[in-house]
Amino acid sequence: MDQPLFNFKSYRLQDWLSVYRLLAVPLLLYTLLSRQQTPFLLLLAVSLATDVLDGLLARWLRQQSGRGARLDSYGDLLTVPFMLASLFIFKPEFLEKQAVLLSILVGLYFVELAFSMFRYGKPSSFHTYLDKVSFLLLGAFYFCLFLFGFMEGLFYLAMAVAILGELEELILVGLLPDRRSNVKGLYWLLQGE
Known part of the structure; x- marks a missing residue:
């Protein structure tokens, strides 16, 4: 049986990171609306680092749980939109130039979210390998954009992997009748792992 989401006494370190x-x-x-770019980026960097650390810690300690996956997914749902919103505020010229590709990715994200809500009654929390790689690439591109400027190759690589990741998650929602956490990916699902 899965652990209750808000039973704080049983939280592990990785749960607290989420x-x-x-x-x-x-x-x-607050930092976004008050246009405080440096504090915003620092807070976001810590949030994204804890996102990576919670999963690594759970796997390393062999303490992966449905609750941990849900906390991580809720953290993603609430944190990732700030990355996009910050582009509207701090990098509008980038958004104008890349609107089509970014719209495709955001559209796929919301289609997958809606499909998951319809199918399972809650967001998916597959945490596939492709999703993890796309997260790292998008995060790397995002911070490079602010620190060094637009890096075309990294952007297109990150977008390609992220779009493939969203398509994979859409397929997984279609294939899996019940919500599952920590699915490695479509290949492994089809292999019976």
């Missing part, structure tokens, strides 16, 4: 991301949302919102 909770940090949830608690950071008001600060992210």
Whole structure:
């Protein structure tokens, strides 16, 4: 049986790392709306680092759980939109130039989210390998954009992997009748793993 989401007494370190991301949302919102780019980027960097660390820690300690996957997914749902919103505020010229490709990715994300909500009654939390790689590439591109400027090759690589990741998640929602966490990916599902 899965652990209750808000039973704080049974939280492990990786759960608290995900909770940090949830608690950071008001600060992210404040720094974004007040156009404080450096504090915003620092808070976002810590949030994204804890996102990576919670999963690594759970796997390393062999303490992966449905609750941990849900906390991580909720953290993603609340943190990732700030990355896009920050582009509207801090990098509007980039958005104008890349609107089509970014719209495709965001559209696929919302289609997958809606399909998952329809099918399972809640967001998916597959955490596929492709999704993890796309997260790392998009995060690397995002911070490079702010620190060094537009890096075309990294952008197109990150977008290609992210779009493939969203398509894979759409297919997984279609194939899996029940919501599952920590699915390696479509290849492994089809192999019976």
